[in-house]
Amino acid sequence: MSVAPMVDVTDRHFRYFNRLLTKNSYLYTEMISTGAIIHGDRHRILDFSPQEKPLVLQIGAAKPEEMVEAVKIAEDWDYDEINLNVGCPSNKVQEGDLGACLMAKPELVRDILTEARGITSKPVTVKHRIGIDDLDKYEDMENFCSIVEASGVTRYIVHARIAILKGLSPKDNRNIPPLRYEDVYRLKEEYPHFQIEINGGFKDRESILAQKEILDGVMLGRAAYERPYLLNEVENVLYPEDTASITRQEILEHLIGYIQENFDEDNKAWPLYRNIYDLFAFHKGAKVWKRILNEGLKEDKPGDALKKALDQLPLESLLSSSLLPLSS
Incomplete structure (x- = not known):
């Protein structure tokens, strides 16, 4: 099991919270572009606490x-794994030729991953969609994976x-295109030597555990913050x-201690x-609980x-x- 990289969600504070709930799940950073790593404030971007491990660095590269x-x-920084994003559909990401648009460029994805594997002993993995736009058939995904496999x-x-990619927002892309689990299952059948982890739509324990008989893992996205337990x-x-x-x-007792260590009186704990x-x-x-948190924005001391x-x-x-049951 793992928690998906999510922009403005899976920062170091959220990952610490996740780690209180799960010792073994892999946690991911938000997607970080190569440009940000190369030219940005590296400590602000890449620093993490040891408690967050095992931790995957997800990179957007073109x-x-x-x-x-x-x-x-x-x-x-000693991340446990390097992951290439080939799934984000945002306009900003597309403008940089990153993310989901790389589904149309499997040879480039192959080359990016080959070069990455050549300079690190850490596992290198890829997160992708089952397709994009007109490249939406199973055969298109199979072609992508057959090339990337090299x-x-x-x-x-x-x-x-x-x-x-054209016409839907990132939010709509999480909801409107239908889930096609059968395509992921078929990929596993045809490439049994692949480790395949499925992402999308899992909201309860039963549906997550059912994947254990078919695939190698499940990645949770929104469910990890909508239903953290x-x-x-x-x-x-x-x-x-x-x-x-x-x-x-x-x-709460753990988080109070965490706030005291990571936020001072001028640094509100809203993050x-x-x-x-x-x-x-x-x-x-x-x-x-939500009322108390909202009021907490006005508190003088973080953690109050x-x-x-x-x-x-x-x-x-x-x-x-x-x-409680999901229907409650």
Whole structure:
């Protein structure tokens, strides 16, 4: 299991929160372009805390030589894996010839991945769509993977929707193109030596665990922040010997300590608050929790909102580590 790279979501604060819920899942950075790594503030962009590992650096690249330079720089940060984004459909990403538009350039993707594998001992993987625009048939994806395979990459994270690059926003591309799990299953049947992880639409424990009999993994996107306890529920099934349920009270106590270490009085904790907004989703206390967090924006001291939550939320809600049914 893994948590997908999501812009403005999977920052280091959200990843710390995720790690409280799952020890074994792979976490991803937001997609970072090669240009940002090469020319930007590297410590601000690449720094992470050891607690976040195993952690994957996802890179947006359009040129093999730029990928090489970015991966060389990232070696000093000791990420556990390097992943190439071939799935993001945003206009800004397309303007840089990054992301999903590379589905139409499998030879270039092959070359980018080949060069990356040549300079790092870390695993190099690719996350892609099942298709784009007119390249929307299974045969188009199979052709893409057959060409990319020559890079030596054997792990493919497949978002089971096509991306419509002209006419749909990134949000619409997460909802409007239908899910086609059968295409991902067929890819695994025809390329059994690939490790294939599926992404798209998984919202409950049963549907996630069902993939275990077919594929090699499941990547969660929006469900990881809309229903964060899903991570812990699945983890407890997959790794019962080394995981345990964690209550919301324990989560808040950990986060108070984290805030005290990472935010001073002039540095409001909203970068953390925004990504724990659904900590009580589908659970008693959700409305009170959101009110306390919203009021926390005005607090003088970061962390006060979480202390109020410990005082004001019902004890049975704080001590629970379970989700209500999705229909609730």
